[in-house]
Amino acid sequence: MKVHLNQIPAGGTLHLEGSEDAAFLELQLAGASAVAPLDYSLDAGLSEGGLFATGQLSLQVQLKCVACLETFEQELRVDPFALQKELGSQELVDLGPEIREEFQLAVPAYPRCDGEGGRVCPASFPTSPADDASLPAGPAAWGALDKLKPKD
Numbered sequence: 335m336k337v338h339l340n341q342i343p344a345g346g347t348l349h350l351e352g353s354e355d356a357a358f359l360e361l362q363l364a365g366a367s368a369v370a371p372l373d374y375s376l377d378a379g380l381s382e383g384g385l386f387a388t389g390q391l392s393l394q395v396q397l398k399c400v401a402c403l404e405t406f407e408q409e410l411r412v413d414p415f416a417l418q419k420e421l422g423s424q425e426l427v428d429l430g431p432e433i434r435e436e437f438q439l440a441v442p443a444y445p446r447c448d449g450e451g452g453r454v455c456p457a458s459f460p461t462s463p464a465d466d467a468s469l470p471a472g473p474a475a476w477g478a479l480d481k482l483k484p485k486d
């Protein structure tokens with residue numbers, strides 16, 4: 335996603351809105367795949383020696399549930415998105431690297447198909463509402479793993 339600096343009005347902002355192919359996000363590295371183009375709505379402006387951009391980004395992705403291993407779709411949102419970038423002499427500035435980084439971080443590390451409450455994961459166990467099933471194994475489980483380690 336590139337911004338032409340000469341399109342930004344002096345003292346004002348340039349509104350960028352639309353959708354763009356999500357391949358540049360390289361979401362497969364984070365275990366997700368885009369099922370639709372990236373939607374964006376950003377305002378870019380110039381400040382002292384730099385470019386700033388703020389707005390929202392959203393993308394529908396397919397994830398694999400860590401519990402039942404079924405794939406499911408979820409919307410990833412980066413809202414608010416905000417970046418500040420120093421400018422060199424270039425006329426065309428690519429916001430792609432910053433946007434890619436935000437989406438890589440937005441992909442859940444332990445995706446669950448019931449994460450948004452819209453469905454019940456077939457692999458879920460009855461738990462009290464206070465239990466957070468997405469937490470990794472606690473100390474008790476580590477103790478059990480330690481016992482499995484071969485003794486030197």
Ligand SMILES: [Zn+2]
Nearest residue numbers: 399402447455
């Ligand atoms: Zn599931």
